Amino acid sequence: MTYDVVVIGGGPGGYVSAIRMGQLGLKIALVEKAKLGGVCLHWGCVPTKALYAATRLVARAKEAPAYGIAFGEPRIELERLTTWKEGVVRRLTDGIASLLKANAVTVIEAEGRLAGPGRVALSSGETLEARRIVLATGSSPVEVPGFCFSDPAVWSSDKALALSEVPERLLVIGGGVIGLELATIYRRLGSAVTVIELLQEILPGIDLGRRGLSLLRRSLAAQGIDVHLEAAAESLAATADGAVVRARSGESFAADRVLLAVGRRPNSLGIGLETVGVAADRRGFVLVDEHLETSAPGVFAIGDLVPGPMLAHKASAEGLKLAAWFAGEETALDYSLIPQAIFTDPEVALVGLSEESARGAGHEVAVGRFPYASLGKALGMNEPEGFFQVVAERKTGRLLGAQIVGAEASDLISEAAVAVENGLTVAAIADAVHPHPTLPEGLKEAAENALGRAIHTANR
Numbered sequence: 001m002t003y004d005v006v007v008i009g010g011g012p013g014g015y016v017s018a019i020r021m022g023q024l025g026l027k028i029a030l031v032e033k034a035k036l037g038g039v040c041l042h043w044g045c046v047p048t049k050a051l052y053a054a055t056r057l058v059a060r061a062k063e064a065p066a067y068g069i070a071f072g073e074p075r076i077e078l079e080r081l082t083t084w085k086e087g088v089v090r091r092l093t094d095g096i097a098s099l100l101k102a103n104a105v106t107v108i109e110a111e112g113r114l115a116g117p118g119r120v121a122l123s124s125g126e127t128l129e130a131r132r133i134v135l136a137t138g139s140s141p142v143e144v145p146g147f148c149f150s151d152p153a154v155w156s157s158d159k160a161l162a163l164s165e166v167p168e169r170l171l172v173i174g175g176g177v178i179g180l181e182l183a184t185i186y187r188r189l190g191s192a193v194t195v196i197e198l199l200q201e202i203l204p205g206i207d208l209g210r211r212g213l214s215l216l217r218r219s220l221a222a223q224g225i226d227v228h229l230e231a232a233a234e235s236l237a238a239t240a241d242g243a244v245v246r247a248r249s250g251e252s253f254a255a256d257r258v259l260l261a262v263g264r265r266p267n268s269l270g271i272g273l274e275t276v277g278v279a280a281d282r283r284g285f286v287l288v289d290e291h292l293e294t295s296a297p298g299v300f301a302i303g304d305l306v307p308g309p310m311l312a313h314k315a316s317a318e319g320l321k322l323a324a325w326f327a328g329e330e331t332a333l334d335y336s337l338i339p340q341a342i343f344t345d346p347e348v349a350l351v352g353l354s355e356e357s358a359r360g361a362g363h364e365v366a367v368g369r370f371p372y373a374s375l376g377k378a379l380g381m382n383e384p385e386g387f388f389q390v391v392a393e394r395k396t397g398r399l400l401g402a403q404i405v406g407a408e409a410s411d412l413i414s415e416a417a418v419a420v421e422n423g424l425t426v427a428a429i430a431d432a433v434h435p436h437p438t439l440p441e442g443l444k445e446a447a448e449n450a451l452g453r454a455i456h457t458a459n460r
């Protein structure tokens, strides 16, 4: 059977691309060895957010006596929580299957690998022929020498999300996004959580400004999450006091479970790259040109497999760009404008440049800020912690970036993302009437503040 395109991998890169290519009338096969939706749907974005939302109730219930509503001690039934989380995942998985069907995409349940130009060999023994092939095989968690996921004391993020138990003491290795998101969830579930991070600061590699980082650090401490910086995990020993991790700094940390969250690597081994001469870099990322084509003509790659932020929405954006390209349309994807949302408490969301990076890049900037504590809606929600910040080019007012740290930041950043993507000015945000009382008023006020005319904060 010959297809216009065979896509290998059904995560948010592969399935989104396949649906759009189906909409464009191409004959598509999507090969997936596990479940449609990939890591994001089954072991990443979606289950963590279901657990983030569910466990947020525990945190809120603890605060409720402050406004006159008291609950008893929460009783957490892990089995029901797991069933609920899986129900969310199942609904979305079924949705993807029916969307693929509605767009005439042939879904093949098998492991696929390149087998020479225009050929994909399946684990079933069959071979597919294709005019073009899209690799979208994603990424997997990295191990550290001496720490193996086969050791029951060592958890990967997959194991943490399986919710098999709530350890009394959880040690998280890696103060990156996964480490901090799971630290937040397990702390709310009742674990004593310690995070050790190799570098001098949490969330390295994320362009979060100084103000946001210090607020987040304070807030992690207030939740009882103990963060140790410049502590590189070096060895693990099983002792009578549980798993003991030694750090290069000389400190040691005892725990019942150790969650290893030190990054992910692209799944580029075992997919037949060598059969067509697809080039990858030293770390295994498949190299692509501006049309996402690899060094092998007719073979394309998207998502975590290629360099760039390892984010589901980046993978989907690449999948859409590729589908457009196959239909003869050239679309731009500016990687510097891809927003990010981090589900800690408070949430962190950002798009474009931070104040520090904008100055570092030589921009003369106007910065506007607005605190959650001055927003009626935020106070009514008992969410006074956090701020909105916009960074604009001083001369033109063009928005260069925005950072929001606070309740619902992940939902609030999209207004700024639209503005940055479309080259809008802070005045465009400031002049738009925003409904009152709502959280997005905070972004409007920050934009007004950048123009020196905020109403509800001092304009300095």
Ligand code: NAI
Pocket (backbone or CB within 6 Å): 044, 144, 173, 174, 175, 176, 177, 178, 179, 181, 196, 197, 198, 199, 202, 203, 204, 205, 231, 232, 233, 234, 261, 262, 263, 264, 309, 310, 311, 340, 341, 342, 343
């Ligand atoms: P990461 O790269 O964000 O963080 C890994 C951390 O581990 C780094 O801070 C690193 O310095 C530290 N580390 C490395 N070796 C260490 C050692 N021996 N001891 C102590 N610390 C050590 O990687 P992470 O959190 O595993 O996430 C993987 C990818 O998935 C990232 O690109 C992340 O952005 C993405 N992701 C994004 C999410 C979101 O946007 N909400 C959610 C989950 C993942």
